[in-house]
Amino acid sequence: MPQANKTVMGLGLRHPHYRQIIECPPHEQISWVEIHPENYFGGGINFKFLEKIREDFPVSFHGVGLSLGSAEAVSAHHLQQLKILIDQIEPFQFSDHASWSMSGNAHLNDLLPLAYTAENLDNLCRNIDQAQHVLGRQILIENPSTYLRFKQDEMTEWAFLNEAVARTGCALLLDINNIVVQGHNHGFAPTDYLDQINFAAVKEIHLAGYTPREIDGQVLYIDTHGEQVHNDVWQTFTYAMAHYNPVRTLIEWDNNMPDLDILLAECAKADAIITKAQAQGAEDHAA
Amino acid sequence: MPLKFDYQQQMKDALLSNHDDVALMDEICADGLSAAQRMGIYRHNVVGGLVEVLLARYPTLVPLAGDDFARGMAQRYILAHPPQSANLNDYAADYAAFLAAQDEAAEFPFLSGIAALENLEHLAYYAAFVPCLTLENVDGFLPRIEAQDLTVRLNPAVGLLQSAYPLRDLRAYAEDNNCPAPDMSGGTPHYFMVSRRDFMVESHEISAAEFAFLNAVAEGADIHRALEQTLQNAPDFDFTASWQKWVEHHVFAF
Numbered sequence: 170m171p172q173a174n175k176t177v178m179g180l181g182l183r184h185p186h187y188r189q190i191i192e193c194p195p196h197e198q199i200s201w202v203e204i205h206p207e208n209y210f211g212g213g214i215n216f217k218f219l220e221k222i223r224e225d226f227p228v229s230f231h232g233v234g235l236s237l238g239s240a241e242a243v244s245a246h247h248l249q250q251l252k253i254l255i256d257q258i259e260p261f262q263f264s265d266h267a268s269w270s271m272s273g274n275a276h277l278n279d280l281l282p283l284a285y286t287a288e289n290l291d292n293l294c295r296n297i298d299q300a301q302h303v304l305g306r307q308i309l310i311e312n313p314s315t316y317l318r319f320k321q322d323e324m325t326e327w328a329f330l331n332e333a334v335a336r337t338g339c340a341l342l343l344d345i346n347n348i349v350v351q352g353h354n355h356g357f358a359p360t361d362y363l364d365q366i367n368f369a370a371v372k373e374i375h376l377a378g379y380t381p382r383e384i385d386g387q388v389l390y391i392d393t394h395g396e397q398v399h400n401d402v403w404q405t406f407t408y409a410m411a412h413y414n415p416v417r418t419l420i421e422w423d424n425n426m427p428d429l430d431i432l433l434a435e436c437a438k439a440d441a442i443i444t445k446a447q448a449q450g451a452e453d454h455a456a
Numbered sequence: 457m458p459l460k461f462d463y464q465q466q467m468k469d470a471l472l473s474n475h476d477d478v479a480l481m482d483e484i485c486a487d488g489l490s491a492a493q494r495m496g497i498y499r500h501n502v503v504g505g506l507v508e509v510l511l512a513r514y515p516t517l518v519p520l521a522g523d524d525f526a527r528g529m530a531q532r533y534i535l536a537h538p539p540q541s542a543n544l545n546d547y548a549a550d551y552a553a554f555l556a557a558q559d560e561a562a563e564f565p566f567l568s569g570i571a572a573l574e575n576l577e578h579l580a581y582y583a584a585f586v587p588c589l590t591l592e593n594v595d596g597f598l599p600r601i602e603a604q605d606l607t608v609r610l611n612p613a614v615g616l617l618q619s620a621y622p623l624r625d626l627r628a629y630a631e632d633n634n635c636p637a638p639d640m641s642g643g644t645p646h647y648f649m650v651s652r653r654d655f656m657v658e659s660h661e662i663s664a665a666e667f668a669f670l671n672a673v674a675e676g677a678d679i680h681r682a683l684e685q686t687l688q689n690a691p692d693f694d695f696t697a698s699w700q701k702w703v704e705h706h707v708f709a710f
Contacts, residue, residue: 207542207543207544207545208545210543210545210582211545211582211583211584212583212584212585213581213582213583213584213585213613214581214582214652214655214657215581215582216585217585217655218655233542234541234542234543235542236542239464240462240464240465244541244542246541247541247542247543250543269464270542271542272464272465272467272468273465273468274538274540275468275472275538275539275540276538276539276540276541276542277468277471277472277502277538277539278502278505278506278509278539278544279498279501279502279505281464281467281498284461284463284483286461288460288461316494316497316498317484317485317491317494317495317497317498318484318485318487319461319463319483319484319485320482320483320484320485321461321463321483355487356487382497384489384493384497385489385493387488387489389489389497391497
Protein backbone atom coordinates (compact mmCIF):
# COMPACT_ATOMS: atom_id res chain seq x y z
CA MET A 170 0.00 0.00 0.00
CA PRO A 171 1.18 3.57 -0.64
CA GLN A 172 2.78 5.06 2.45
CA ALA A 173 1.38 8.14 4.15
CA ASN A 174 3.45 11.28 3.58
CA LYS A 175 2.61 14.83 4.55
CA THR A 176 4.15 16.47 1.48
CA VAL A 177 1.78 17.58 -1.28
CA MET A 178 4.55 17.20 -3.85
CA GLY A 179 4.31 14.79 -6.75
CA LEU A 180 6.39 13.90 -9.77
CA GLY A 181 5.58 13.37 -13.43
CA LEU A 182 6.56 9.72 -13.91
CA ARG A 183 8.71 9.18 -16.98
CA HIS A 184 10.30 6.07 -18.47
CA PRO A 185 13.98 6.79 -17.62
CA HIS A 186 13.17 6.85 -13.89
CA TYR A 187 10.97 3.73 -13.60
CA ARG A 188 13.58 1.39 -12.20
CA GLN A 189 15.08 3.94 -9.80
CA ILE A 190 11.66 4.78 -8.35
CA ILE A 191 10.81 1.10 -7.95
CA GLU A 192 14.16 0.21 -6.35
CA CYS A 193 14.35 3.23 -4.06
CA PRO A 194 10.95 4.97 -3.72
CA PRO A 195 11.61 8.64 -2.82
CA HIS A 196 8.96 8.86 -0.11
CA GLU A 197 10.67 11.79 1.60
CA GLN A 198 10.33 14.08 -1.41
CA ILE A 199 7.05 13.01 -3.04
CA SER A 200 3.76 11.46 -1.99
CA TRP A 201 2.28 10.71 -5.43
CA VAL A 202 3.14 10.35 -9.11
CA GLU A 203 1.38 11.43 -12.28
CA ILE A 204 1.34 9.70 -15.66
CA HIS A 205 0.13 10.41 -19.17
CA PRO A 206 -2.37 7.52 -19.44
CA GLU A 207 -2.01 7.31 -23.23
CA ASN A 208 1.46 5.79 -22.70
CA TYR A 209 -0.03 2.88 -20.76
CA PHE A 210 -2.86 1.73 -23.03
CA GLY A 211 -2.84 -1.93 -23.97
CA GLY A 212 -1.04 -3.49 -21.02
CA GLY A 213 2.59 -3.70 -22.21
CA ILE A 214 5.87 -3.08 -20.43
CA ASN A 215 5.04 0.49 -19.35
CA PHE A 216 1.87 -0.82 -17.74
CA LYS A 217 3.81 -3.48 -15.83
CA PHE A 218 6.15 -0.82 -14.45
CA LEU A 219 3.16 1.30 -13.46
CA GLU A 220 1.59 -1.60 -11.60
CA LYS A 221 4.76 -1.91 -9.53
CA ILE A 222 5.06 1.83 -8.87
CA ARG A 223 1.37 1.90 -7.91
CA GLU A 224 2.30 -0.28 -4.94
CA ASP A 225 4.36 2.61 -3.53
CA PHE A 226 2.62 5.77 -4.69
CA PRO A 227 -0.94 6.90 -5.43
CA VAL A 228 -1.27 7.73 -9.12
CA SER A 229 -2.87 10.66 -10.89
CA PHE A 230 -3.74 10.53 -14.61
CA HIS A 231 -2.93 13.59 -16.71
CA GLY A 232 -4.42 13.01 -20.14
CA VAL A 233 -3.20 14.65 -23.32
CA GLY A 234 -5.69 13.10 -25.72
CA LEU A 235 -9.27 14.11 -24.96
CA SER A 236 -9.12 17.30 -27.03
CA LEU A 237 -11.78 18.80 -24.79
CA GLY A 238 -11.86 22.08 -26.70
CA SER A 239 -12.60 20.52 -30.10
CA ALA A 240 -15.69 21.50 -32.00
CA GLU A 241 -16.41 17.79 -32.31
CA ALA A 242 -17.30 15.42 -29.48
CA VAL A 243 -14.64 13.54 -27.52
CA SER A 244 -13.63 10.23 -29.07
CA ALA A 245 -15.74 7.48 -27.52
CA HIS A 246 -12.95 4.98 -28.22
CA HIS A 247 -10.39 7.10 -26.41
CA LEU A 248 -12.70 7.54 -23.44
CA GLN A 249 -13.23 3.81 -23.33
CA GLN A 250 -9.49 3.14 -23.29
CA LEU A 251 -9.14 5.63 -20.44
CA LYS A 252 -11.97 3.98 -18.55
CA ILE A 253 -10.31 0.57 -18.82
CA LEU A 254 -7.01 1.97 -17.49
CA ILE A 255 -8.80 3.86 -14.72
CA ASP A 256 -10.51 0.65 -13.61
CA GLN A 257 -7.14 -1.13 -13.58
CA ILE A 258 -4.99 1.47 -11.82
CA GLU A 259 -7.62 3.41 -9.83
CA PRO A 260 -6.01 6.86 -10.02
CA PHE A 261 -7.11 9.33 -7.37
CA GLN A 262 -7.52 12.06 -9.98
CA PHE A 263 -7.91 12.64 -13.73
CA SER A 264 -7.04 15.79 -15.64
CA ASP A 265 -6.73 16.97 -19.25
CA HIS A 266 -6.34 20.30 -21.00
CA ALA A 267 -8.44 23.30 -22.01
CA SER A 268 -7.21 23.07 -25.58
CA TRP A 269 -7.90 21.17 -28.78
CA SER A 270 -5.94 18.63 -30.85
CA MET A 271 -8.54 16.81 -32.96
CA SER A 272 -10.10 18.22 -36.09
CA GLY A 273 -11.71 16.09 -38.76
CA ASN A 274 -9.40 13.26 -39.72
CA ALA A 275 -6.35 14.34 -37.74
CA HIS A 276 -5.26 14.32 -34.14
CA LEU A 277 -2.41 16.82 -33.98
CA ASN A 278 0.18 16.06 -31.37
CA ASP A 279 -0.09 19.40 -29.59
CA LEU A 280 -2.30 21.37 -27.22
CA LEU A 281 -3.69 23.97 -29.62
CA PRO A 282 -5.20 27.32 -28.58
CA LEU A 283 -8.88 28.00 -28.11
CA ALA A 284 -10.61 31.18 -29.16
CA TYR A 285 -12.26 32.37 -25.97
CA THR A 286 -15.78 32.71 -27.36
CA ALA A 287 -19.17 31.67 -26.02
CA GLU A 288 -19.41 29.08 -28.78
CA ASN A 289 -16.14 27.44 -27.80
CA LEU A 290 -17.11 27.56 -24.15
CA ASP A 291 -20.29 25.65 -25.00
CA ASN A 292 -18.26 23.02 -26.84
CA LEU A 293 -15.71 22.72 -24.04
CA CYS A 294 -18.46 22.30 -21.45
CA ARG A 295 -20.28 19.72 -23.59
CA ASN A 296 -17.05 17.69 -23.89
CA ILE A 297 -16.22 17.99 -20.18
CA ASP A 298 -19.75 16.76 -19.38
CA GLN A 299 -19.25 13.82 -21.76
CA ALA A 300 -15.90 12.91 -20.20
CA GLN A 301 -17.16 13.22 -16.62
CA HIS A 302 -20.20 11.08 -17.48
CA VAL A 303 -18.23 8.26 -19.13
CA LEU A 304 -15.36 8.28 -16.63
CA GLY A 305 -17.79 8.54 -13.74
CA ARG A 306 -15.83 11.21 -11.91
CA GLN A 307 -15.03 14.89 -11.71
CA ILE A 308 -12.16 15.82 -14.00
CA LEU A 309 -9.67 18.69 -13.80
CA ILE A 310 -8.89 20.94 -16.76
CA GLU A 311 -5.52 22.63 -17.15
CA ASN A 312 -4.94 26.22 -18.26
CA PRO A 313 -2.90 26.30 -21.49
CA SER A 314 0.27 27.89 -22.81
CA THR A 315 -0.39 29.66 -26.12
CA TYR A 316 1.59 31.58 -28.71
CA LEU A 317 -1.26 33.39 -30.40
CA ARG A 318 -4.66 34.80 -29.55
CA PHE A 319 -7.68 35.42 -31.72
CA LYS A 320 -9.37 38.69 -32.57
CA GLN A 321 -12.69 36.95 -31.90
CA ASP A 322 -11.91 36.40 -28.21
CA GLU A 323 -14.89 37.53 -26.16
CA MET A 324 -13.50 37.02 -22.65
CA THR A 325 -10.28 36.52 -20.74
CA GLU A 326 -8.80 33.08 -20.29
CA TRP A 327 -9.54 33.08 -16.56
CA ALA A 328 -13.16 34.09 -17.15
CA PHE A 329 -13.45 31.31 -19.74
CA LEU A 330 -12.09 28.70 -17.32
CA ASN A 331 -14.10 29.97 -14.34
CA GLU A 332 -17.28 29.68 -16.40
CA ALA A 333 -16.40 26.13 -17.47
CA VAL A 334 -15.98 25.21 -13.80
CA ALA A 335 -19.29 26.84 -12.87
CA ARG A 336 -21.21 25.11 -15.64
CA THR A 337 -19.76 21.59 -15.46
CA GLY A 338 -18.61 21.14 -11.88
CA CYS A 339 -15.13 20.25 -13.10
CA ALA A 340 -12.05 21.36 -11.15
CA LEU A 341 -8.90 23.16 -12.26
CA LEU A 342 -5.33 22.05 -12.67
CA LEU A 343 -3.44 25.32 -12.48
CA ASP A 344 -0.13 25.28 -14.32
CA ILE A 345 1.86 28.18 -12.87
CA ASN A 346 4.44 27.93 -15.66
CA ASN A 347 1.66 28.32 -18.21
CA ILE A 348 0.38 31.42 -16.43
CA VAL A 349 3.86 32.96 -16.62
CA VAL A 350 4.17 31.97 -20.28
CA GLN A 351 0.74 33.48 -21.05
CA GLY A 352 1.52 36.63 -19.10
CA HIS A 353 4.75 37.16 -21.00
CA ASN A 354 3.39 36.22 -24.44
CA HIS A 355 0.10 38.11 -24.15
CA GLY A 356 0.97 40.97 -21.84
CA PHE A 357 -0.60 40.61 -18.40
CA ALA A 358 0.70 40.16 -14.87
CA PRO A 359 0.60 36.54 -13.66
CA THR A 360 -0.62 37.80 -10.29
CA ASP A 361 -3.68 39.31 -12.01
CA TYR A 362 -4.48 35.83 -13.32
CA LEU A 363 -4.08 34.33 -9.84
CA ASP A 364 -6.29 37.03 -8.35
CA GLN A 365 -9.05 36.36 -10.89
CA ILE A 366 -9.05 32.58 -11.28
CA ASN A 367 -11.43 30.62 -9.06
CA PHE A 368 -8.73 29.18 -6.83
CA ALA A 369 -11.28 27.31 -4.71
CA ALA A 370 -11.69 25.03 -7.73
CA VAL A 371 -7.93 24.36 -8.05
CA LYS A 372 -7.07 20.82 -7.00
CA GLU A 373 -3.59 20.56 -8.46
CA ILE A 374 -0.70 22.82 -9.46
CA HIS A 375 1.95 22.15 -12.09
CA LEU A 376 5.43 23.68 -12.11
CA ALA A 377 7.68 23.35 -15.15
CA GLY A 378 10.35 25.07 -17.21
CA TYR A 379 9.72 27.19 -20.28
CA THR A 380 12.27 28.09 -22.98
CA PRO A 381 12.62 31.69 -24.24
CA ARG A 382 12.81 31.84 -28.06
CA GLU A 383 13.73 35.00 -29.97
CA ILE A 384 11.80 35.68 -33.18
CA ASP A 385 12.56 38.91 -35.05
CA GLY A 386 13.87 40.57 -31.91
CA GLN A 387 10.81 39.59 -29.85
CA VAL A 388 11.15 36.92 -27.17
CA LEU A 389 8.33 34.44 -26.74
CA TYR A 390 8.22 31.90 -23.93
CA ILE A 391 7.70 28.36 -25.22
CA ASP A 392 6.26 25.75 -22.86
CA THR A 393 8.91 23.07 -23.40
CA HIS A 394 8.98 21.23 -20.05
CA GLY A 395 12.66 20.85 -20.76
CA GLU A 396 14.39 23.05 -18.18
CA GLN A 397 14.42 23.78 -14.49
CA VAL A 398 11.61 25.94 -13.15
CA HIS A 399 12.48 29.60 -13.81
CA ASN A 400 12.65 32.26 -11.11
CA ASP A 401 9.53 34.09 -12.31
CA VAL A 402 7.59 30.82 -12.05
CA TRP A 403 8.90 30.27 -8.50
CA GLN A 404 7.89 33.86 -7.65
CA THR A 405 4.39 33.34 -9.01
CA PHE A 406 4.10 30.06 -7.12
CA THR A 407 5.24 31.83 -3.94
CA TYR A 408 2.52 34.46 -4.50
CA ALA A 409 -0.09 31.72 -4.93
CA MET A 410 0.99 29.91 -1.78
CA ALA A 411 0.94 33.18 0.18
CA HIS A 412 -2.67 33.78 -0.82
CA TYR A 413 -4.22 30.33 -1.05
CA ASN A 414 -4.09 26.98 0.71
CA PRO A 415 -1.65 24.49 -0.77
CA VAL A 416 -2.89 21.79 -3.10
CA ARG A 417 -1.12 18.83 -4.67
CA THR A 418 1.82 20.23 -6.63
CA LEU A 419 3.78 18.54 -9.38
CA ILE A 420 7.13 19.05 -11.06
CA GLU A 421 6.55 18.32 -14.76
CA TRP A 422 9.53 17.63 -17.03
CA ASP A 423 9.20 15.95 -20.45
CA ASN A 424 12.21 16.88 -22.61
CA ASN A 425 15.96 16.81 -21.99
CA MET A 426 15.15 14.53 -19.08
CA PRO A 427 17.56 15.04 -16.17
CA ASP A 428 18.60 12.67 -13.40
CA LEU A 429 15.91 11.89 -10.88
CA ASP A 430 17.92 13.75 -8.21
CA ILE A 431 17.44 17.04 -10.07
CA LEU A 432 13.68 16.52 -10.26
CA LEU A 433 13.52 15.66 -6.58
CA ALA A 434 15.54 18.78 -5.74
CA GLU A 435 12.92 20.83 -7.60
CA CYS A 436 10.23 19.08 -5.53
CA ALA A 437 12.12 19.97 -2.35
CA LYS A 438 12.35 23.60 -3.43
CA ALA A 439 8.59 23.79 -4.02
CA ASP A 440 7.95 22.04 -0.72
CA ALA A 441 10.09 24.63 1.09
CA ILE A 442 8.03 27.46 -0.45
CA ILE A 443 4.81 25.80 0.70
CA THR A 444 6.17 25.18 4.21
CA LYS A 445 7.38 28.77 4.53
CA ALA A 446 4.02 30.15 3.33
CA GLN A 447 2.15 27.96 5.79
CA ALA A 448 4.42 29.05 8.66
CA GLN A 449 3.91 32.69 7.70
CA GLY A 450 0.17 32.13 7.52
CA ALA A 451 0.15 30.55 10.97
CA GLU A 452 2.15 33.50 12.34
CA ASP A 453 -0.22 36.01 10.76
CA HIS A 454 -3.20 34.12 12.13
CA ALA A 455 -1.70 34.05 15.64
CA ALA A 456 -0.96 37.78 15.52
CA MET B 457 -20.85 20.48 -35.37
CA PRO B 458 -18.79 23.01 -37.38
CA LEU B 459 -17.88 26.19 -35.58
CA LYS B 460 -19.30 29.49 -36.78
CA PHE B 461 -15.70 30.67 -36.71
CA ASP B 462 -14.10 27.40 -37.87
CA TYR B 463 -10.52 28.22 -37.00
CA GLN B 464 -9.80 24.64 -35.91
CA GLN B 465 -10.31 23.14 -39.36
CA GLN B 466 -8.39 26.02 -40.95
CA MET B 467 -5.55 25.74 -38.47
CA LYS B 468 -5.30 21.97 -38.86
CA ASP B 469 -5.18 22.29 -42.65
CA ALA B 470 -2.56 25.03 -42.42
CA LEU B 471 -0.34 23.09 -40.03
CA LEU B 472 -0.41 20.03 -42.26
CA SER B 473 0.10 21.81 -45.56
CA ASN B 474 2.77 24.44 -44.86
CA HIS B 475 0.37 26.99 -46.36
CA ASP B 476 -1.25 29.55 -44.09
CA ASP B 477 -4.92 30.20 -44.72
CA VAL B 478 -5.49 33.91 -45.41
CA ALA B 479 -8.84 33.99 -43.61
CA LEU B 480 -7.26 32.39 -40.55
CA MET B 481 -4.31 34.79 -40.59
CA ASP B 482 -6.77 37.69 -40.49
CA GLU B 483 -8.24 36.35 -37.26
CA ILE B 484 -4.93 36.08 -35.37
CA CYS B 485 -3.71 39.05 -33.31
CA ALA B 486 -0.25 39.98 -34.50
CA ASP B 487 0.96 41.58 -31.22
CA GLY B 488 4.37 42.46 -32.62
CA LEU B 489 4.88 39.29 -34.69
CA SER B 490 3.16 38.30 -37.90
CA ALA B 491 0.34 35.77 -37.70
CA ALA B 492 2.46 33.52 -39.93
CA GLN B 493 5.32 33.63 -37.43
CA ARG B 494 2.95 32.67 -34.64
CA MET B 495 1.56 29.81 -36.73
CA GLY B 496 5.15 28.79 -37.43
CA ILE B 497 5.67 28.07 -33.73
CA TYR B 498 2.75 25.63 -33.78
CA ARG B 499 3.91 24.08 -37.05
CA HIS B 500 7.32 23.54 -35.50
CA ASN B 501 5.75 21.96 -32.42
CA VAL B 502 3.27 19.74 -34.28
CA VAL B 503 5.36 18.50 -37.19
CA GLY B 504 8.68 18.63 -35.31
CA GLY B 505 7.14 16.73 -32.40
CA LEU B 506 5.80 14.01 -34.68
CA VAL B 507 9.14 13.73 -36.48
CA GLU B 508 10.72 12.98 -33.10
CA VAL B 509 8.01 10.39 -32.43
CA LEU B 510 8.83 8.62 -35.70
CA LEU B 511 12.58 8.77 -35.21
CA ALA B 512 12.19 7.36 -31.71
CA ARG B 513 10.04 4.52 -33.01
CA TYR B 514 12.47 3.80 -35.86
CA PRO B 515 15.81 4.68 -34.23
CA THR B 516 18.19 3.09 -36.77
CA LEU B 517 16.97 5.11 -39.75
CA VAL B 518 19.16 8.11 -38.86
CA PRO B 519 22.45 6.18 -38.52
CA LEU B 520 21.70 4.23 -41.71
CA ALA B 521 20.37 6.96 -44.00
CA GLY B 522 21.49 10.19 -42.35
CA ASP B 523 19.65 12.82 -40.36
CA ASP B 524 18.41 14.90 -43.30
CA PHE B 525 17.02 11.92 -45.19
CA ALA B 526 15.36 10.37 -42.14
CA ARG B 527 13.78 13.66 -41.07
CA GLY B 528 12.68 14.51 -44.61
CA MET B 529 10.96 11.14 -45.04
CA ALA B 530 9.34 11.42 -41.61
CA GLN B 531 7.99 14.86 -42.42
CA ARG B 532 6.61 13.68 -45.75
CA TYR B 533 4.86 10.79 -44.01
CA ILE B 534 3.40 13.03 -41.29
CA LEU B 535 1.93 15.53 -43.73
CA ALA B 536 0.40 12.74 -45.80
CA HIS B 537 -0.68 10.55 -42.87
CA PRO B 538 -1.31 12.60 -39.72
CA PRO B 539 -2.24 10.69 -36.56
CA GLN B 540 -5.87 9.62 -36.36
CA SER B 541 -5.96 9.23 -32.60
CA ALA B 542 -4.28 10.47 -29.44
CA ASN B 543 -2.64 7.10 -28.89
CA LEU B 544 0.71 7.77 -30.58
CA ASN B 545 1.89 4.26 -29.76
CA ASP B 546 -0.33 3.17 -32.64
CA TYR B 547 1.00 5.82 -35.00
CA ALA B 548 3.06 5.04 -38.12
CA ALA B 549 2.81 1.25 -37.90
CA ASP B 550 2.82 1.26 -41.72
CA TYR B 551 5.99 3.31 -42.04
CA ALA B 552 7.99 0.44 -43.53
CA ALA B 553 5.55 0.15 -46.44
CA PHE B 554 5.63 3.93 -46.90
CA LEU B 555 9.43 3.91 -47.11
CA ALA B 556 9.39 1.04 -49.59
CA ALA B 557 7.16 3.11 -51.90
CA GLN B 558 9.38 6.23 -51.93
CA ASP B 559 11.61 6.67 -54.99
CA GLU B 560 14.27 8.45 -52.92
CA ALA B 561 14.56 5.41 -50.64
CA ALA B 562 15.71 3.22 -53.54
CA GLU B 563 19.26 4.16 -52.56
CA PHE B 564 18.65 2.36 -49.25
CA PRO B 565 16.72 -0.81 -50.21
CA PHE B 566 17.24 -2.32 -46.75
CA LEU B 567 15.60 0.64 -44.96
CA SER B 568 12.02 -0.63 -45.05
CA GLY B 569 13.21 -3.97 -43.63
CA ILE B 570 14.88 -2.20 -40.73
CA ALA B 571 11.69 -0.20 -40.16
CA ALA B 572 9.62 -3.41 -40.24
CA LEU B 573 11.91 -5.00 -37.63
CA GLU B 574 11.79 -1.93 -35.38
CA ASN B 575 8.01 -1.79 -35.73
CA LEU B 576 7.78 -5.39 -34.46
CA GLU B 577 10.01 -4.45 -31.52
CA HIS B 578 7.75 -1.47 -30.75
CA LEU B 579 4.65 -3.68 -30.92
CA ALA B 580 6.32 -6.23 -28.63
CA TYR B 581 7.00 -3.51 -26.04
CA TYR B 582 3.34 -2.46 -25.97
CA ALA B 583 1.69 -5.88 -26.38
CA ALA B 584 -0.48 -7.13 -23.54
CA PHE B 585 1.05 -9.65 -21.16
CA VAL B 586 -0.58 -13.09 -21.29
CA PRO B 587 0.25 -16.40 -19.60
CA CYS B 588 3.21 -18.03 -21.40
CA LEU B 589 5.09 -21.29 -21.44
CA THR B 590 8.33 -20.70 -19.53
CA LEU B 591 11.22 -22.86 -18.39
CA GLU B 592 9.60 -22.85 -14.96
CA ASN B 593 6.13 -24.08 -15.97
CA VAL B 594 6.55 -25.95 -19.25
CA ASP B 595 7.00 -29.43 -17.76
CA GLY B 596 3.61 -29.15 -16.11
CA PHE B 597 1.93 -28.40 -19.42
CA LEU B 598 3.71 -30.91 -21.64
CA PRO B 599 1.27 -33.80 -21.00
CA ARG B 600 -1.66 -31.60 -22.00
CA ILE B 601 0.17 -30.37 -25.10
CA GLU B 602 1.01 -33.96 -26.04
CA ALA B 603 -2.63 -34.96 -25.55
CA GLN B 604 -3.70 -31.94 -27.63
CA ASP B 605 -5.73 -30.79 -24.65
CA LEU B 606 -4.01 -27.37 -24.52
CA THR B 607 -3.99 -24.98 -27.46
CA VAL B 608 -0.69 -23.16 -27.76
CA ARG B 609 -0.46 -19.95 -29.78
CA LEU B 610 2.17 -17.30 -30.28
CA ASN B 611 2.64 -14.77 -27.51
CA PRO B 612 1.04 -11.51 -28.81
CA ALA B 613 4.45 -9.88 -28.30
CA VAL B 614 6.05 -12.20 -30.88
CA GLY B 615 6.54 -10.96 -34.42
CA LEU B 616 7.99 -12.66 -37.50
CA LEU B 617 9.77 -11.09 -40.45
CA GLN B 618 11.46 -12.20 -43.65
CA SER B 619 13.94 -9.93 -45.43
CA ALA B 620 16.50 -10.05 -48.21
CA TYR B 621 18.98 -8.41 -45.83
CA PRO B 622 20.77 -9.38 -42.58
CA LEU B 623 18.87 -6.75 -40.62
CA ARG B 624 20.29 -7.48 -37.16
CA ASP B 625 23.88 -7.44 -38.40
CA LEU B 626 23.16 -4.29 -40.39
CA ARG B 627 21.77 -2.56 -37.35
CA ALA B 628 24.71 -3.64 -35.21
CA TYR B 629 27.04 -2.22 -37.88
CA ALA B 630 25.08 1.05 -38.02
CA GLU B 631 25.30 1.42 -34.26
CA ASP B 632 28.93 0.39 -33.97
CA ASN B 633 31.30 0.61 -36.93
CA ASN B 634 33.67 -1.79 -35.18
CA CYS B 635 31.19 -4.55 -35.97
CA PRO B 636 31.97 -6.45 -39.18
CA ALA B 637 30.27 -5.07 -42.30
CA PRO B 638 27.37 -7.38 -43.22
CA ASP B 639 26.97 -9.05 -46.59
CA MET B 640 24.41 -6.85 -48.35
CA SER B 641 24.27 -8.71 -51.65
CA GLY B 642 20.67 -9.63 -50.91
CA GLY B 643 20.97 -13.09 -52.42
CA THR B 644 19.84 -15.14 -49.41
CA PRO B 645 16.63 -14.67 -47.45
CA HIS B 646 16.96 -13.92 -43.76
CA TYR B 647 14.34 -14.72 -41.12
CA PHE B 648 13.73 -12.91 -37.84
CA MET B 649 11.68 -13.33 -34.71
CA VAL B 650 11.00 -10.59 -32.15
CA SER B 651 10.09 -11.77 -28.66
CA ARG B 652 9.60 -10.34 -25.20
CA ARG B 653 10.77 -11.92 -21.98
CA ASP B 654 9.60 -10.10 -18.84
CA PHE B 655 10.59 -6.45 -19.45
CA MET B 656 13.01 -7.11 -22.30
CA VAL B 657 12.29 -7.07 -26.05
CA GLU B 658 14.72 -9.13 -28.13
CA SER B 659 15.16 -9.82 -31.83
CA HIS B 660 16.67 -13.05 -33.15
CA GLU B 661 17.73 -14.29 -36.57
CA ILE B 662 16.14 -17.71 -36.99
CA SER B 663 16.33 -20.51 -39.53
CA ALA B 664 13.95 -20.94 -42.46
CA ALA B 665 12.51 -24.04 -40.78
CA GLU B 666 11.94 -22.19 -37.51
CA PHE B 667 10.26 -19.37 -39.41
CA ALA B 668 8.03 -21.84 -41.24
CA PHE B 669 7.04 -23.53 -37.98
CA LEU B 670 6.28 -20.31 -36.12
CA ASN B 671 4.45 -18.91 -39.12
CA ALA B 672 2.25 -21.99 -39.22
CA VAL B 673 1.40 -21.55 -35.52
CA ALA B 674 0.70 -17.85 -36.14
CA GLU B 675 -1.75 -18.88 -38.85
CA GLY B 676 -3.61 -21.16 -36.46
CA ALA B 677 -1.98 -24.58 -36.78
CA ASP B 678 -1.52 -26.57 -33.60
CA ILE B 679 2.00 -27.67 -32.70
CA HIS B 680 1.68 -31.15 -34.18
CA ARG B 681 0.32 -29.86 -37.47
CA ALA B 682 2.90 -27.07 -37.67
CA LEU B 683 5.71 -29.57 -37.07
CA GLU B 684 4.31 -31.92 -39.70
CA GLN B 685 4.19 -29.10 -42.26
CA THR B 686 7.69 -27.91 -41.40
CA LEU B 687 9.27 -31.37 -41.62
CA GLN B 688 7.86 -31.84 -45.11
CA ASN B 689 10.21 -29.11 -46.40
CA ALA B 690 12.93 -29.32 -43.75
CA PRO B 691 13.36 -32.96 -42.67
CA ASP B 692 16.48 -32.08 -40.64
CA PHE B 693 14.62 -29.51 -38.48
CA ASP B 694 15.79 -29.94 -34.86
CA PHE B 695 12.50 -29.20 -33.18
CA THR B 696 13.69 -30.06 -29.65
CA ALA B 697 16.51 -27.52 -29.71
CA SER B 698 14.25 -24.80 -31.12
CA TRP B 699 11.47 -25.60 -28.68
CA GLN B 700 13.87 -25.19 -25.72
CA LYS B 701 15.00 -21.80 -27.03
CA TRP B 702 11.45 -20.61 -27.69
CA VAL B 703 10.20 -21.57 -24.25
CA GLU B 704 13.16 -19.75 -22.73
CA HIS B 705 12.09 -16.62 -24.65
CA HIS B 706 8.37 -16.88 -23.80
CA VAL B 707 7.36 -17.36 -27.43
CA PHE B 708 4.25 -19.42 -26.73
CA ALA B 709 1.12 -18.34 -24.91
CA PHE B 710 -1.81 -20.46 -23.83
